[in-house]
Amino acid sequence: MPRQRTLAMLCAFALLALICVLFSAALGSATSSPGDALRALFDGDHPAHGVVLHLRMPRIAAGFTVGALLAVAGCLLQVLLRNPLAEPYVLGVSGGAAFAAMLALSFLADALFVTVACAMGAGASLCLLLLLTHREFSGRAPQGASERLLLAGVMLAALWGALIALGLSLVPGARLQPLIFWLMGDLGGASNIGVAGLILVAVLALALRDARALNLLARGEEHAFALGVSVGALKLRAVIFAALASGAAVSVAGTVGFVGLLAPHLARLALGNDQRVLLPASALFGGAFVVFCDTLARIVIAPQQLPVGAVTALLGAPLFLFLLRRVAGWSSN
């Protein structure tokens, strides 16, 4: 793809993200327009100052971070597993996080405690996965069977899913609703955004350093190895980056669905499969998309709020199907 067009598309993605953020900041009962919201943000005397600065902006930041993290994780896993169906939850790492968070939520609802439990659950699940599949990452020559990694991950995810279902059936009714919101993905109680933001920047930067090697990995392990890529080490890095990103996203907002699958595909349809542009473009789109969906979740049946995860899939699936039909087959040309 010509470089100018790539840059223009990246700018368009950034602009889209900015527009989503502005509208999300503006929409709601306290302000009337994006301009009004901007004034409210910077003018301490504006009646909506507190609402925009302390309620909407953190929620927008959380939504954007979560979307971008999931999109980057999805991108990495689709390349690593060379499977277009791969998404952040496929390796079971976020399932481990979700199970731990569910335990924490059903005993103690403290936000920090839930975050720590999430991190521990994700870490434990990642260790288990690496223990089961360590042969995929060892040795100098490519092992060539990413299916084993995928299947081990899917089985772990199924196991965590079963444990979560078991837990849900045992939790007393009064505690059930926040749990269900959390499992669907909800930004209402988002906290500890700073750490997630740092993880996003770190993972994106590190993944971009590997972007060209990942481009080769997308074409097959032997191809990448023959061209000088140390495939085992690269795969291990990709798994760890994806686990970090999806674990961080889950710890902020629970298991928001569909973004991690939709954002990389949409960016790929627009920009091709060069990870150097695909990773930042997916992050921008994923962030913008979650912010947009969460705005809808806030206002559609206000004052009642919906979990954002319900909106992402509801909007994302038709959008993706529409684009798939518009763009002939799979091709980007």
Next chain:
Amino acid sequence: MVLELDRLSLIARGATLLSDLSASVKAGEFWCILGRNGAGKTTLIKTLAGLREADRGDIRLDGRRLAKWPLIALAKRRAYLAQQVVDHFPATVRDTVMTARYPYHMHLASGFGLESQTDRDAVERALGQFDLGPLAQRDVLTLSGGERRRVSLATVFAQDTALLFLDEPSAHLDLDIEQRVFAMLASEVRSGKTVVASVHDPNLAQRYATHAILLGAKNVRAGTLDEVLSTRNLAELFSHPVEELVLNGRRWFVPGPSG
């Protein structure tokens, strides 16, 4: 001396495919590997190219054990053509060929090493060599088997290495392209490169190669064409009578009547 095989043994799934093969492959030599399905042609080529480790014995490239080579340095020294390629994501033919230039712009620590003019020239030259100019913007997912094979060959050529390891380079190719590819390989070899390729047709080896390895179930023969490629050895290799024809001064091997 380019590549030195020292008592090389290959074992796959418990079966010994090759034991104690010693040979020296020099610059300006074209080695063809012949053998029945499952005899270990692919395993041998992968092992020689450093994609899998030797089960016993040693392979030295430029005097240095293959396993000791840094991967990037190795990628500038030898290229490898896999028997088949499965594409998982859309990409243009030109971008696919450009992947071969990866080892040449690693001097930038970032992943953003941009392609240089040398890289672009190498890619355009390789596209031209395989008549891929008109297909350069096509998506690889839309190509026919033979077209995709030409893209793979162009990718190997764009890597611009002195050693080429090719697993069935003639697979899927039309008759004219097959002959042109082998003529191109032979001319690369005359200019000092080294080619190791597996083939099914002994006549391709007879016409273009300088050396051959016959991977038989009982014994393995390696040497110059004159030493190795004979009707007797081929008949033993394929368990089928092979006859020899001379047409316009050139030898041709044809299958004889069975039994």
